[in-house]
Amino acid sequence: MDDLIHVNERWYVSATSPRADARTRVLKHGDAFAVFDRLGDIQPAGLGEQGLYRDGTRFLSRLEFSVSGVPLLLLNSAVSRDNNAFSVDLTLPEIAAPGGGIPRDSVHIRRSKQLCDNVLHETVELMNYAQAPVRLQLGLHVAADYADIFEVRGQARAQRGTALPPGISADGLRLGYRGLDTRERHTLLRFDPAPDRLSEDGAAFELVLQPREPLVLRWSVACALDAPPEPPEPPEPPGAASNRRPAPSPETVATSGSALGRMLYSSNEQFNEWLGRSAADLDLLVSQTPYGPYPYAGVPWFSTAFGRDGIITALQTLWLWPELARGVLHYLAAHQSQQLDRSREAQPGKILHEMRGGEMAALREIPFGSYYGTADATPLFVVLAAEYHGRTGDEATLHALWPAVEAALDWIDRYGDVDGDGFVEYQRQTADGLEQQGWKDSFDSISHTDGAPAAGAIALCEVQAYVYAARCGAARLARALGQHERAVQLEAAAAQLRRRFNEAFWCEDIGSYALALDGRKQACRVRASNAGHALWAGIAEPAQAATLAKTLLAPGSFSGWGLRTLAEREARYNPMSYHNGSVWPHDNAIVMAGLARYGFHDEALRVFTGLFDASLNMELMRLPELFCGFPRRDGEGPTLYPVACAPQAWAAGSVFQMLQNCLGLSFSLEPPQLRFERPRLPVWIDTLEIRDLPVGEARIDLALRRHENDVSVNVLRQSAPLRVAVLI
Numbered sequence: 001m002d003d004l005i006h007v008n009e010r011w012y013v014s015a016t017s018p019r020a021d022a023r024t025r026v027l028k029h030g031d032a033f034a035v036f037d038r039l040g041d042i043q044p045a046g047l048g049e050q051g052l053y054r055d056g057t058r059f060l061s062r063l064e065f066s067v068s069g070v071p072l073l074l075l076n077s078a079v080s081r082d083n084n085a086f087s088v089d090l091t092l093p094e095i096a097a098p099g100g101g102i103p104r105d106s107v108h109i110r111r112s113k114q115l116c117d118n119v120l121h122e123t124v125e126l127m128n129y130a131q132a133p134v135r136l137q138l139g140l141h142v143a144a145d146y147a148d149i150f151e152v153r154g155q156a157r158a159q160r161g162t163a164l165p166p167g168i169s170a171d172g173l174r175l176g177y178r179g180l181d182t183r184e185r186h187t188l189l190r191f192d193p194a195p196d197r198l199s200e201d202g203a204a205f206e207l208v209l210q211p212r213e214p215l216v217l218r219w220s221v222a223c224a225l226d227a228p229p230e231p232p233e234p235p236e237p238p239g240a241a242s243n244r245r246p247a248p249s250p251e252t253v254a255t256s257g258s259a260l261g262r263m264l265y266s267s268n269e270q271f272n273e274w275l276g277r278s279a280a281d282l283d284l285l286v287s288q289t290p291y292g293p294y295p296y297a298g299v300p301w302f303s304t305a306f307g308r309d310g311i312i313t314a315l316q317t318l319w320l321w322p323e324l325a326r327g328v329l330h331y332l333a334a335h336q337s338q339q340l341d342r343s344r345e346a347q348p349g350k351i352l353h354e355m356r357g358g359e360m361a362a363l364r365e366i367p368f369g370s371y372y373g374t375a376d377a378t379p380l381f382v383v384l385a386a387e388y389h390g391r392t393g394d395e396a397t398l399h400a401l402w403p404a405v406e407a408a409l410d411w412i413d414r415y416g417d418v419d420g421d422g423f424v425e426y427q428r429q430t431a432d433g434l435e436q437q438g439w440k441d442s443f444d445s446i447s448h449t450d451g452a453p454a455a456g457a458i459a460l461c462e463v464q465a466y467v468y469a470a471r472c473g474a475a476r477l478a479r480a481l482g483q484h485e486r487a488v489q490l491e492a493a494a495a496q497l498r499r500r501f502n503e504a505f506w507c508e509d510i511g512s513y514a515l516a517l518d519g520r521k522q523a524c525r526v527r528a529s530n531a532g533h534a535l536w537a538g539i540a541e542p543a544q545a546a547t548l549a550k551t552l553l554a555p556g557s558f559s560g561w562g563l564r565t566l567a568e569r570e571a572r573y574n575p576m577s578y579h580n581g582s583v584w585p586h587d588n589a590i591v592m593a594g595l596a597r598y599g600f601h602d603e604a605l606r607v608f609t610g611l612f613d614a615s616l617n618m619e620l621m622r623l624p625e626l627f628c629g630f631p632r633r634d635g636e637g638p639t640l641y642p643v644a645c646a647p648q649a650w651a652a653g654s655v656f657q658m659l660q661n662c663l664g665l666s667f668s669l670e671p672p673q674l675r676f677e678r679p680r681l682p683v684w685i686d687t688l689e690i691r692d693l694p695v696g697e698a699r700i701d702l703a704l705r706r707h708e709n710d711v712s713v714n715v716l717r718q719s720a721p722l723r724v725a726v727l728i
Contacts, residue, residue, distance in 0.1 A: 456519010
């Protein structure tokens with residue numbers, strides 16, 4: 001199993017199991033999440049990722065429901081539109097028995113699940129539609145392995161903690177584990193009504209179902225850390241778990257993940273479904289922290305705070321949901337490194353890569369408890385700070401964050417430039433850390449034309465672009481603070497970087513910027529989607545941008561569903577790989593924004609349309625973290641990547657970023673203005689409404705209509721003076 005953890009250095013899992021065929025369902029609330037199969041069970045299938053988790057540990061590794069020892073027939077399996085509940089409809093096959101059995105499809109079974117405050121609530125409703133009573137034996141088989149999430153993903157451990165003796169009462173079961181970190185973890189089950197038999201392996205019920213008389217069973221599963229072995233409260237009826245969640249503030253209701261879908265409505269119902277699912281996924285993944293909301297990266301492998309992922313998700317949704325960006329900025333500023341620590345790749349001013357709980361992180365068996373091995377999160381933090389201030393004019397947050405911004409800029413100059421050549425590089429400082437420290441952080445993602453891996457300190461194409469955008473944004477912030485000399489200094493540094501970048505990275509022979517410079521300053525002359533991030537950041541020269549746009553949309557790079565991470569003719573191209581030929585929605589959204597920035601609107605709309613078409617072929621219309629890069633074929637959908645996270649935050653946020661950029665939508669607050677620059681809509685959207693959009697003190701409703709050559713914008717309502725400018 002070790003190859004699972006080392007395939008790409010980010011501690012992902014390799015595609016060795018058909019997870020794409022074993023479709024799962026996900027619930028999440030706070031720091032707990034659950035992964036089920038479509039029947040509502042937790043079982044060791046596929047990669048074995050199913051389970052109930054809290055804080056990086058699996059508290060329930062088996063939850064299998066059985067009826068009279070026969071396989072149940074699935075009728076329907078669905079997660080609610082708001083992602084708060086998961087329900088399954090089942091029935092029984094024909095069961096023969098002396099004296100009369102059970103006719104096929106005569107017993108309906110409905111399982112309903114909710115997750116709230118580290119407790120999984122389940123209700124089972126049974127109805128007998130036969131003409132005579134039926135006798136059933138129901139079983140619930142349970143187990144708790146208390147595996148750390150990294151164990152689930154394949155990391156072997158030399159030692160583990162100790163299982164605690166189970167506790168059994170009339171209506172409850174307690175399982176437990178004392179870890180090597182001395183913490184106790186308990187799984188507490190309670191049943192209503194009490195089962196006929198209860199053991200450490202589960203519960204059994206002997207039932208007689210009368211015709212047309214519903215019978216209801218409930219159980220709850222609580223995940224407790226360092227808690228006394230008290231049973232949980234009695235199981236709750238359907239809907240009670242959601243009702244117990246704290247009521248959000250009016251401000252949060254107005255601009256939250258769930259509100260994003262309500263703020264946008266188009267003439268295309270399928271697009272509305274994509275918007276709604278993406279908004280619900282963001283709501284699911286966002287956790288409330290002491291610093292504000294933060295989007296956890298993805299379920300199941302990355303249900304925790306990642307710096308890069310949180311920043312990009314906040315940028316994607318900033319135009320609709322600025323509160324998310326504020327929460328991300330405050331969280332990352334609070335966890336900004338203040339010291340040198342090679343074991344965690346931490347340096348003063350550096351922004352977090354990821355934060356992990358769990359036993360293995362606590363024992364430093366993995367370096368990711370608080371890990372800083374990323375080259376791009378620090379400049380992206382500055383970019384987000386500048387974009388947030390430009391969107392909101394929030395002076396209090398600017399003053400609070402400015403020391404963190406200056407510390408990040410100092411890191412770029414002092415530690416980020418490993419060899420003093422003016423470019424930001426990375427080279428891992430610990431053997432346990434990530435070998436590649438950009439967003440493509442699989443071990444084989446950075447290579448030369450012949451496929452040979454790049455060695456030494458690596459200067460990634462997109463990281464230089466992010467640094468350019470960070471310096472430009474920081475200059476705007478400095479001017480807002482009255483620090484004009486600092487602003488001039490930052491603008492000069494940005495201009496110098498742009499000149500040197502275009503000289504060192506542009507490769508005319510491939511029509512693209514190099515993927516990276518290696519430690520010998522040799523260009524990795526490889527066509528990759530990374531180059532498109534240079535368009536997004538604005539570091540590209542116009543002439544190079546025009547050539548790059550053609551390269552990116554050429555058949556070798558554009559699959560028909562989206563832009564590949566690596567073009568077909570490259571030595572390491574593999575459409576089934578993680579970073580060397582797959583399609584990532586967030587990557588496409590960033591490149592699309594860059595294409596629109598440089599005026600390549602038709603090309604941008606092709607990317608948007610490709611991902612929209614892909615969403616139509618995805619279960620729940622949910623774009624996953626990535627999918628395979630095979631060429632689009634008539635009558636077939638995209639090929640799934642077996643272990644992609646779904647839901648995943650920056651995949652969910654992609655649609656909002658793409659919509660903003662096809663509209664050319666931007667904001668200014670002095671005076672308040674909403675600006676549409678050369679707005680476009682794809683041919684599959686005739687009209688679009690934007691409702692209750694906050695701009696300074698105003699809120700505005702807009703109606704947009706696509707015409708043959710342009711888009712008209714009409715103001716339906718505005719609550720305060722606000723100028724709307726449309727540049728055709």
